[in-house]
Amino acid sequence: MLIEQAGEPVGEVLSRNDAKAHCRASDFDDDDTLIEGYILAAAEYVQDVCQTILLRTPFKATGPRFNLGFTGFPRPELSSVSYVDDLGATITVDPSQYEICKGRLVVHGVTSITSATVEFTAGIGAGNVPAKLVQAARMMVAHWYANREASGEGLAPVPLGVRDMVALHRSFAF
Known part of the structure; x- marks a missing residue:
């Protein structure tokens, strides 16, 4: 099944005030927009490296059959499961007929379908993101903030430790 994001993530991995304090930029507001951009990029970087959704986010999966695994989508909560039958009728499956196993x-109890749609929400959730991942995001923000004008060989490598x-929080670890 093809999984697409169907809404905005809820919460934040790292607050602006926390990132500013880590960057030692708490005394002024001139760089707030820049730091907010780094926060979003750092959270995305950590999420991509972990191959795990960090914040609770709605998704929609579609395909020719119910062939859906939740690797990388921790704590999935199904909100709707439906399909189109051979006659073209859209049928919503009763929650008693599906589960995550x-x-x-x-x-x-569903035998003949031409397409399937599953709507669900998944992600570790704000406030539940492991401390190491939040610290990795902090370090990335500070690195990009300090090296935003790097030239020559490009940006310095990812900070040691990130x-x-x-590494241990990749999706197969959940």
């Missing part, structure tokens, strides 16, 4: 969607902090 061993990280995969299992739908009972990759180590996120």
Whole structure:
């Protein structure tokens, strides 16, 4: 199934005030917009390296059948499961007919479908993101803030420790 983001994530991985304090930029507001951009990029970087959704986010999965695994989508909550049958009728599946078993969607009693749609919310959730991942995001923000004018060989490498902090939190670890 093709999974697409269907709404905005809820919450934040790292607050602006926390990032500003880490960057030692708390005494002025001139760089707030810049730092907010770095915060979004750092959270995305950590999420991409971990291959795990950090903030609770709505998703929509579509495909020719119910073949949906939730690797990288921790704590999935299904909100709607539906399909189009052979006659073209759209049918919403009763929640008693589906479940998540061993990280995969299992739908009972549906035999003939031409397309399937699953709406769900997944992600670790603001306030539940492991401290190492929040620290990795802080370090990335500070790195980009301090090296925003780097030239020559490009930006300096990722700060020591960031990759180590996120390595054990890849999606297969959840």
